[in-house]
Amino acid sequence: MSTAPRPEPGRDGVAVRLRDATIGYGDVPIVCGADLTVRHGEAVAVLGSNGSGKTTLARGLLGLATVLDGAVEVLGAPVGRLRERDRVGYVPQRHTVSGAVPATVREVVSVGRLPRLGLVRRLGRADRAAVAEAVAAVGLADRISDPVASLSGGQQRRVLVARALAAQPDLLIMDEPTAGVDAASQEALAGVLAGVSAAGTTLLVVTHESGPLAGVLTRAVVVDHGRIDYDGPLAEAGPPGGDCHHPAEDAPTGYRVDQLRVTTDGGL
């Protein structure tokens, strides 16, 4: 299968290594003192309540948030110094493909090949094959020529996954891939990720509910208030599905426990 990763993913077979890492924006630390080693081929869930720092952690691995202290290495290189950036795939935390330009599924997924092309090179046969394969992998082969805007939200999320897959990354980072996605698409996504993982790609999936992907992700890292407070088997990370929460956990970003207004579960 052409989605198989290239050899030598990183020194010592380590895909991601954080050493006492503090990650934030500007000079504001959000994730603090994080230690984490993800070996190549692992499938890891990053769990935690809203605002705990999951997205910041993921963005820190992509050079999109600032490493303020400690060390962050991705595929054997300090973050930001990785030459082959196409070896890291990213599906950002966004529900749909937005944009004013009406693009087809094929066009959006083809963007995933761009880092692999030379400056003026057009997509070659291998590129087109990789695009078609990625679209088929997410179950949208019959929609490849359709405008993305005509797809459901869940299908659009799958298009973004296909775009990342088309680059055939060694490390695939996804932020809330199942959020706002219908049950059928969640199931399809779980199947896709199972295949990608079986092919050897390292997966790091940020989610606040691991249920839909529990069969794929085996290890969990739980972020709480910017700190990693659990790292171990997903099955032991909390009640089934990782759906453990007390009322404050669902509070919107910026919620403070000392605020006077207290809302019950149903109101959140």
Ligand SMILES: Nc1ncnc2c1ncn2[C@@H]1O[C@H](COP(=O)(O)OP(=O)(O)O)[C@@H](O)[C@H]1O
């Ligand atoms: N671009 C940013 N600049 C400053 N602070 C941010 C930015 N993005 C997120 N934050 C803050 O970082 C904290 C963690 O956010 P985030 O990493 O998005 O959490 P999660 O993904 O777990 O919901 C929140 O308090 C949020 O307000």
Ligand SMILES: [Mg+2]
């Ligand atoms: Mg987030």
